[in-house]
Amino acid sequence: MSLRPVVDEHECALHGDCAEVAPxxxxxxxxxxxxxxxxxxxxxxxxxxxxxxxxxxxxESTGEQVYP
Ligand code: SF4
Structure with a gap:
């Protein structure tokens, strides 16, 4: 499985947690x-x-959203 993240720019509140976990x-x-x-x-x-x-x-292999 190969996963690709997509950020919803309207929902992002700039907490920064994502960049701390995965810089x-x-x-x-x-x-x-x-x-x-x-x-x-x-x-x-x-x-x-x-x-x-x-x-x-x-x-990416199926195009399906697996989270959330
Ligand atoms: S963890 Fe914070 S900066 Fe990253 S996507 Fe979520 S709201 Fe935006």
Whole structure:
């Protein structure tokens, strides 16, 4: 499985948790932006860390949303 995070820029409240959990995947600009990839577990942990549930996770092999 290969997971890809997507940030909902309207929901992102700039808490920064995602970038703390996965600094190689997220950077905080005006909103959180996806800057890279990482292991599936890390992508999922970052998404689950977001207090605003602003990060969706897509399974690239199926196109399905697997989180939230
Ligand atoms: S943890 Fe969520 S709300 Fe905070 S910066 Fe990341 S995406 Fe935005």
């Amino acid at each position: 190689q995947v997220f950077r905080i600009d005006d909103v959180a932006v996806v800057i890279g990839t990482g292991p599936d577990e890390l992508i999922m942990a970052a998404a689950e860390s977001c207090p605003s549930v602003a990060i969706s996770v897509i399974d």
